Amino acid sequence: MADANVVIVTGAAGNVGAALALLLADRGTRVVAVDRNDAAMRARLGDRAALVLPAHDLAEPAECKRLIAATMQALGRIDGLGHTVGGFAAAPLDESDPAFWDRMQRMNLLTTLGMVRAALPPMRSAGRGSIVAIGAGAAQRAPAGLAAYGASKAAVLRLIESTAEEGKASGVRANAVLPSVIDTPQNRAAMPSADSSAWVTPRQVAEVIAFLLSDAASGVTGAAIPISGRG
Numbered sequence: 001m002a003d004a005n006v007v008i009v010t011g012a013a014g015n016v017g018a019a020l021a022l023l024l025a026d027r028g029t030r031v032v033a034v035d036r037n038d039a040a041m042r043a044r045l046g047d048r049a050a051l052v053l054p055a056h057d058l059a060e061p062a063e064c065k066r067l068i069a070a071t072m073q074a075l076g077r078i079d080g081l082g083h084t085v086g087g088f089a090a091a092p093l094d095e096s097d098p099a100f101w102d103r104m105q106r107m108n109l110l111t112t113l114g115m116v117r118a119a120l121p122p123m124r125s126a127g128r129g130s131i132v133a134i135g136a137g138a139a140q141r142a143p144a145g146l147a148a149y150g151a152s153k154a155a156v157l158r159l160i161e162s163t164a165e166e167g168k169a170s171g172v173r174a175n176a177v178l179p180s181v182i183d184t185p186q187n188r189a190a191m192p193s194a195d196s197s198a199w200v201t202p203r204q205v206a207e208v209i210a211f212l213l214s215d216a217a218s219g220v221t222g223a224a225i226p227i228s229g230r231g
Contacts, residue, residue, distance in 0.1 A: 007080035007213055008032040008071060010058060010115060012049070013041035015184045016134070016209075017084040019202035021045055023210050024082075032071050032078075034058075051075060058085055059106045064114035072122055080130045080213040081119045085111045086153075090145040101148045108152035109159065116163055116174070124170040131167075131174040132212045133160050134205075135224055139178060157224055164222030173221035175212045179205050180228040200229040 007024055011017035012033035021031045022045065030050035035041040038054035045052070051074050053067050071078055087107030091100055112133045123129025135153045142150025156176065163174035181187055183199040205227055211217050212225070 004028050004030050005079040006030045006032060006050070006071065006075045006077050007082060008034060008067070008078060008115075008119070009082045009084065010034045010055070010111075011084035011086075012052075013037040013044055014084060015186075015202040016179075016182065016205050017082075018044040019206040020082050020084060020209055022048055023203070023206045024213075025049065027210070029080075030075060032067075032075070034067055058114050059110040061114050061117065064118035067115075068118040068122065077126060078119055078122050078129065079126075081115060081132070082209050082213055083112055083115050083131070083133045084209075085115075086134055088149055090149065092145055093147055096148050101151070104148040104152040105155065108149075109155040112156050113159060116159065120163075120167070120172065123172045124167075127171045129167070129172040130213045130217070131160070131163060131172070132209045133174075133176045134209075135160075135176040135178045137178050137180050137226065137228065139224075160224070161222050168221065173212075173217070175217075175220060175222065176224045177205060177208050177212070178224055178226045178228075180226075198230040200227050204229065 007029050009017055009021040012021045013035035021033050025031045025048040032051045033045055033049040034053050034055050036055050135157050138146045138150035139153035139157050160174045160176045179200055181199045183196050183201050208227055
């Protein structure tokens with residue numbers, strides 16, 4: 001296992017993050033699990049992660065740098081980053097004040113930016129690496145009430161596109177996935193009358209992220225992959 005790839009999974013206590021961390025661990029990857037909810041993360045992953053790092057706020061660059069430094073010190077390499085941290089909120093335009101927009105940008109764009117910027121130097125030094133972030137279908141076309149959320153996820157896509165271009169010379173790839181509604185307990189509670197059988201599962205999202213992180217996707221960079229199920 002000493003030579004196995006090291007992949008950081010942020011949001012490892014969440015539905016998609018936990019599914020991704022467990023999937024990668026089952027395939028022999030050394031997973032670095034990161035989440036602000038340390039107890040929930042450990043409960044969901046057990047002893048499957050090679051390293052568990054509690055985090056406070058990934059929108060803070062210093063926090064992201066600390067996590068990367070801790071990973072390098074403990075495991076000596078970083079081959080991939082699966083960034084599943086983000087947030088969702090809906091509000092009509094006349095009710096979404098600047099603070100609401102700032103919150104969406106902080107949760108979605110700034111957490112992604114912080115982790116990408118921190119992970120790039122060791123990946124560039126190694127001459128390889130794969131970064132995958134979560135966008136959303138609303139990043140391409142935002143429905144009513146999702147202007148702030150859609151804008152924050154669109155910003156994530158532009159960040160990933162630029163990262164892909166900047167990383168080509170040093171062997172670093174960057175891609176994004178665009179899930180539709182994910183079948184989670186939270187979404188079922190929020191939309192009890194919806195047909196959840198048409199939604200995508202956390203495992204389905206995790207499978208696509210795992211592929212993009214793997215060497216099997218070595219020719220893919222700058223992509224935004226829709227994961228829409230039957231929705």
